[in-house]
Every structure is written in C-alpha cells, then in structure tokens.
Amino acid sequence: xxxxxxxxxxxxxxxxxxxxxxxxxxxxxxxxxxxxxxxxxxxxxxxxxxxxxxxxxxxxxxxxxxxxxxxxxxxxxxxxxxxxxxxxxxxxxxxxxxxxxxxxxxxxxxxxxxxxxxxxxxxxxxxxxxxxxxxxxxxxxxxxxxxxxxxxxxxxxxxxxxxxxxxxxxxxxxxxxxxxxxxxxxxxxxxxxxxxxxxxxxxxxxxxxxxxxxxxxxxxxxxxxxxxxxxxxxxxxxxxxxxxxxxxxxxxxxxxxxxxxxxxxxxxxxxxxxxxxxxxxxxxxxxxxxxxxxxxxxxxxxxxxxxxxxxxxxxxxxxxxxxxxxxxxxxxxxxxxxxxxxxxxxxxxxxxxxxxxxxxxxxxxxxxxxxxxxxxxxxxxxxxxxxxxxxxxxxxxxxxxxxxxxxxxxxxxxxxxxxxxxxxxxxxxxxxxxxxxxxxxxxxxxxxxxxxxxxxxxxxxxxxxxxxxxxxxxxxxxxxxxxxxxxxxxxxxxxxxxxxxxxxxxxxxxxxxxxxxxxxxxxxxxxxxxxxxxxxxxxxxxxxxxxxxxxxxxxxxxxxxxxxxxxxxxxxxxxxxxxxxxxxxxxxxxxxxxxxxxxxxxxxxxxxxxxxxxxxxxxxxxxxxxxxxxxxxxxxxxxxxxxxxxxxxxxxxxxxxxxxxxxxxxxxxxxxxxxxxxxxxxxxxxxxxxxxxxxxxxxxxxxxxxxxxxxxxxxxxxxxxxxxxxxxxxxxxxxxxxxxxxxxxxxxxxxxxxxxx
Ligand code: BGC
Numbered sequence: 201x202x203x204x205x206x207x208x209x210x211x212x213x214x215x216x217x218x219x220x221x222x223x224x225x226x227x228x229x230x231x232x233x234x235x236x237x238x239x240x241x242x243x244x245x246x247x248x249x250x251x252x253x254x255x256x257x258x259x260x261x262x263x264x265x266x267x268x269x270x271x272x273x274x275x276x277x278x279x280x281x282x283x284x285x286x287x288x289x290x291x292x293x294x295x296x297x298x299x300x301x302x303x304x305x306x307x308x309x310x311x312x313x314x315x316x317x318x319x320x321x322x323x324x325x326x327x328x329x330x331x332x333x334x335x336x337x338x339x340x341x342x343x344x345x346x347x348x349x350x351x352x353x354x355x356x357x358x359x360x361x362x363x364x365x366x367x368x369x370x371x372x373x374x375x376x377x378x379x380x381x382x383x384x385x386x387x388x389x390x391x392x393x394x395x396x397x398x399x400x401x402x403x404x405x406x407x408x409x410x411x412x413x414x415x416x417x418x419x420x421x422x423x424x425x426x427x428x429x430x431x432x433x434x435x436x437x438x439x440x441x442x443x444x445x446x447x448x449x450x451x452x453x454x455x456x457x458x459x460x461x462x463x464x465x466x467x468x469x470x471x472x473x474x475x476x477x478x479x480x481x482x483x484x485x486x487x488x489x490x491x492x493x494x495x496x497x498x499x500x501x502x503x504x505x506x507x508x509x510x511x512x513x514x515x516x517x518x519x520x521x522x523x524x525x526x527x528x529x530x531x532x533x534x535x536x537x538x539x540x541x542x543x544x545x546x547x548x549x550x551x552x553x554x555x556x557x558x559x560x561x562x563x564x565x566x567x568x569x570x571x572x573x574x575x576x577x578x579x580x581x582x583x584x585x586x587x588x589x590x591x592x593x594x595x596x597x598x599x600x601x602x603x604x605x606x607x608x609x610x611x612x613x614x615x616x617x618x619x620x621x622x623x624x625x626x627x628x629x630x631x632x633x634x635x636x637x638x639x640x641x642x643x644x645x646x647x648x649x650x651x652x653x654x655x656x657x658x659x660x661x662x663x664x665x666x667x668x669x670x671x672x673x674x675x676x677x678x679x680x681x682x683x684x685x686x687x688x689x690x691x692x693x694x695x696x697x698x699x700x701x702x703x704x705x706x707x708x709x710x711x712x713x714x715x716x717x718x719x720x721x722x723x724x725x726x727x728x729x730x731x732x733x734x735x736x737x738x739x740x741x742x743x744x745x746x747x748x749x750x751x752x753x754x755x756x757x758x759x760x761x762x763x764x765x766x767x768x769x770x771x772x773x774x775x776x777x778x779x780x781x782x783x784x785x786x787x788x789x790x791x792x793x794x795x796x797x798x799x800x801x802x803x804x805x806x807x808x809x810x811x812x813x814x815x816x817x818x819x820x821x822x823x824x825x826x827x828x829x830x831x832x833x834x835x836x837x838x839x840x841x842x843x844x845x846x847x848x849x850x851x852x853x854x855x856x857x858x859x860x861x862x863x864x865x866x867x868x869x870x871x872x873x874x875x876x877x878x879x880x881x882x883x884x885x886x887x888x889x890x891x892x893x894x895x896x897x898x899x900x901x902x903x904x905x906x907x908x909x910x911x912x913x914x915x916x917x918x919x920x921x922x923x924x925x926x927x928x929x930x931x932x933x934x935x936x937x938x939x940x941x942x943x944x945x946x947x948x949x950x951x952x953x954x955x956x957x
Pocket of ligand 1: 364497715
C-alpha cells in the first residue's frame, strides 16, 4: 500500500513537472513569435499620439503627385501623415500615388510605420467579374477563389493592399440593395464561399506581392435590416444570430481573414461599432481573432444619431472599449482618444491591444520589409486587363448564369440561327451590366449582349423598345428610371413580329443595387413589364435574359415566357458569356443562392425557415398562408436548369456510426449533352431542444456528367454538420430522428429518415 502511495505521489510530482515545463515552453514560444517581438519593440517606442494615429484611417487625399498642399483639409492631412497620425488610407490607388504617400510616412514620420491602403475590391478591380451574388450561383469554390486571386493581382498592381471584402452577411430580403454583394441566404454555402474568397484575396502567403488582406464584413447582422431598407435597425433572436448570421464570420476567421469590419446597424439595441458583446466576447474572445476590426465608414459617428453616444468623445470611448480598433472616417480616435487615456477614462492597454493588432497585420503583409512592394508602375501597366484575367472573368461569368426556364428546348439557339430580334436597352448597354460596387473600374467597359451575339450571327435586328434609366448613372446618385416613355415600343413590336425568335434583355441597371439602393418593388423596373407583354402579343417565342442584382418577382414571365436566363450583372465579359449560353457553347450550370419570390409581399422568404404550428392547408382559413398568393417561391433556393437532364436515384444513408454518417446517391445524365450538376444535401432534425429549420444545406458537390453517364456521389455528415448553436451560443449535437435529403434543388429531393444514436 505504502509503495503504491509512493509510486502515485511520484507520478503526480512528475506530471506536475511536465505541466510546468510545457507551460514554460509554450510561454517561451509565444515570447519568441518573431512578429510579437517586433510589434512589442515598436510599440514601446510609440507615443500615445502615434498609437492613436495607427488607429486612424482617412479617405482619399489631394493630388498626391502634385505640389505639397498649403492650405485647408489637404494640408492638415499632409501634416498628420508626416507626424505619424495616420495608420491607413482608403480610396487611394495607382502605384505612383501609393508610393508618394507611403514615402511621406516612411521617410518623414518619426517611426516610419507604413500605411495600409484600403479599397473596395468587391468583384474585380479593373477586369470585373460578376457581382458576388452571381458568382455564388456557380457553387464553384475554385472558380470563386480564382476570381478573387485575379482581383488581388490587379488591385495589388495599383498599390492596394487591403480589400473591404468579402461581405459575408446572410441576406434574405431582396429589397435590400446590398444582396448583390453577398452569397445569398444560406450560412453553410455562405461560409464556404467566404473562405474561398478570403483565400483568393490573401493568397498562399501574405508576404507575396500579389496578396492583399481581406475583410469580413459587416459584423454583424447588417443583412437583416428591417423592411430591407439600408442602414435600418436589426432585431434578431439568439438562434438566428448564432446559427445564421455568425457562422460565415466564424468560418472566415478560422480561415485566417486579417480584418473584420463592423456595421452601420443597431443590433438588438446596440450599434455594432459599440458592441462589446460581438467584438470582444465573441470575435476576439470565443473565436480568438487576432487580426483587427475596422469600423464602417463613419459608423462610430453615427452612434450619435442612433442615440447611443452624446458626442464624438463618447463615440471614441464606446468604440475602443467595444473593440473597434480602427476608425474609418469618424475622426473620433484622432480627436479624443489621447485625452480619454490621459483622463483615465480609457485604459492604455486597450489602445495598445488595438495598435498591436494593426501592427501585426502590417508585419504579416511584409510592409516593414518593403513598404513599396505594391508600387511597381511597370507591373501595373502589365497586369491590368491581362488576357488571363479576361479569360478568368469569362469563365466565372458563364458559371454564374442560371437557366430558369426552357420550354420545348427553345435554348440553345442553333449556331446558325437566323432572323433574331434583340430587344431591350440592357442588350446594348456596356455600363449597367458591370454592376454596382466597382469603384476602381472603367465605366462603359462591358462587352454588350449585342456584341456577344455578333460573334455568332449577324442575322439579327436590334430594337431598344424602351430605356431602363434616364440620364447619367453613377455610384453615388439615385438612378432615374424611365417610367413613362414607351415611344420605342412600336418599332420593337415590328422587329419582333418579323423575327423567328426574340431575345429580350430586361432587368435592373447595375446602379439599382448596392449600398443605399433598397427597393419596395421587385418587378421589372419602369416600363419593361409593359414592353415584355407588348412583344409577347406579337411573338411569344421569347428568350428572356434577365440582368439584375437581386431576386426579382418575375411571376408573369415565368407563366408566359418559354425561356428565361438569369444573367445577373456579369461584369466585363457579360456579352460573351450570355452569347455562349444562348448558342450552346456553354451548358448553364448555375443554381440560385437566394429564393426568388412570387410577390414582394412574401419577403423575407428563404428555404431554411422554421415550420409553423399550422403549416398545412385546411378547409378553413386558420393556417399559415396568404389569402392572395401561394406560400411557394417562384424559384426555390438551389434551383437552376441545364441543357442536360439529371435524374437522381438510389439514395443510401448509413447511420451506423452516429458521428460519421455516409450518404450516397446516383445521378444520371439522361440527355444527349454533357453538363455540370450541383447535387445538394440537406438535413432536417425532426425534433430539437430548439426548433430546427425545415431544411438546412449541409453539403454540395459540383461535377460533370457526359451524355448518358451516371455517377454515384458520396457525402459525409459529421457532428459539425449535424449540430447547431443553442440560445447560449454553445454548439450542441442531439440524438434523435433526422431527415436526410439529396437532390437538384431545395425542393426536388430524395429523402431518408435516420435515427442518430
Ligand atoms: C460600406 C462598406 C465599405 C466602406 C468603404 C461603406 O459605406 O458600408 O462596405 O467598405 O463604405 O468604402
């Protein structure tokens, strides 16, 4: 017995020694992280003003390559740069401009800490890719990553080293203009796409001169603005916060995103910029995020309008305490943070923490080794619109197109199709199809649909029918829609009458979506619906090509028009991509990532909703429905046709290992043409301690099948996919019955029920 006690005591002592030495080793290793060492050394030399300077971001500057500014705001900003009071700028681009500004801080400020140059590179820089919602419809993570790689190569060539993308806000309300900027309504797909986009921007190694840091935005809840009106209040329950809004952010943080941007909105009564629960407890606490948080444009200042801060000084205090590290355009830190520290209202350790995070990112990017690594004018000339970039943009554009309807195989048109009438102002527009949020790009640089069609045939007539917008369009002003002028209808009807097939290109101008561009209607803007019906009366053989930055309720078109192609705003290569789909050189493979409503009154409408207590029709009115419209969407999440037809069979689910469930399904291409399909796996937990959505996407695979080929596709479900967050934010996995569903979209599914032990 004694021996036994002695032996055990020895073991405990040994274990104790081991723990102590492991801890010491870990501490030592931490100490030895070379970046930490450098950050701490630099921090120890900084004055409070210089620290605050790093937390300050300014928009734009004077003509930097011109003379030194002598007066006004420009002079002030110049002085601030020289004095190390600026950590980053946004909206400055051009290798030469960037070099000039970088030189001011590096050569003239006391510590020479290089600047970060931020810019909204949202779907390409010069070579424009489809709007992100369009790209998401490809469900092709590799192509999406490649798009962002190209965007980063072009952006870095013009001096930009930081993009304010990806937007990983989940969006369910098509009225909100910024749905164009995200990946749609699903958190699982949104997370996967967010990670791919970050990888594309940040590259394999941040030190590479084509890598730029990415930003996950807008943290958090911005996509849930009430009534779809931009900047509006967000009020959501814990379950939606933990299971819908946060997962894409968590995924990109785990994927190594360098920065996170907070948001304009109030969430459950607290503006995001002043939200310590989100930024400190969750992001930097639970998730261990070690990059930095930048505010949204003036979102600190806006806390005064929200009624959360009484003045700019309080804005600074609330923001820094809540974990907002860099102030974009509120001037709150620069004006008040130093005195707040001196007055003892803000502990210096909070400032130090923010500055360390910012410096760390600058070291990781290699800016201290070479502050001019993005300032090569020869490279700038070479990389912009590089042929490889145009090829990648075409590839992405084709993959983003979704075939919504194709009665009697009206599409694809024969390669030698004669006698086509092309109608609609957007068919001849080289600006609208570039989409919104493209501030680095060149206006009027898209290949038009007409130009694309010309590569196949010249046997067509074009008749505009009606303008979509009136006058000039740009990023900051409201677009003016043509609501009255139908003077071109008659000519268009004549053209249509004489044609074998009519291609109508209708939808939204690119500047009808994006920030500050919410709509209450989801119809074809202006007189376009009228035009569609007028043409239909004389020739119903119509292929409708839709250009839009959000889901539209094109219910009439779905009922009447035989072929409908969703072409979003596809960017630089718009016309080429559309033409390749119309003439069958590319077999469409895109699938919607946002539900299309039948009527605006249905929004927010999304596939992964909860059941109600009264989901099924009854003889009397007392069930959950509308009296004037069906509950069904026009097109469900995941929907998209192909020139091939795919048949699903033989769903097998092996749940013998409860935390490694195996799912397989056979898919056959029952057609004469090869094509790509996206098989989608959904689950439904039948009973949960919190009610579970009727369906949740938990896997997808995109693959090619030759004509008549069939393949068996395998999926795996682990606890990661089967679990969810409870209302305390803890991830739980529950036993019980689950429905496992696989199919071509969120409604056409094969299903098996399993019991998870
Ligand atoms: C937007 C951000 C953007 C920032 C800088 C804001 O208005 O909400 O998404 O990154 O401006 O341009």
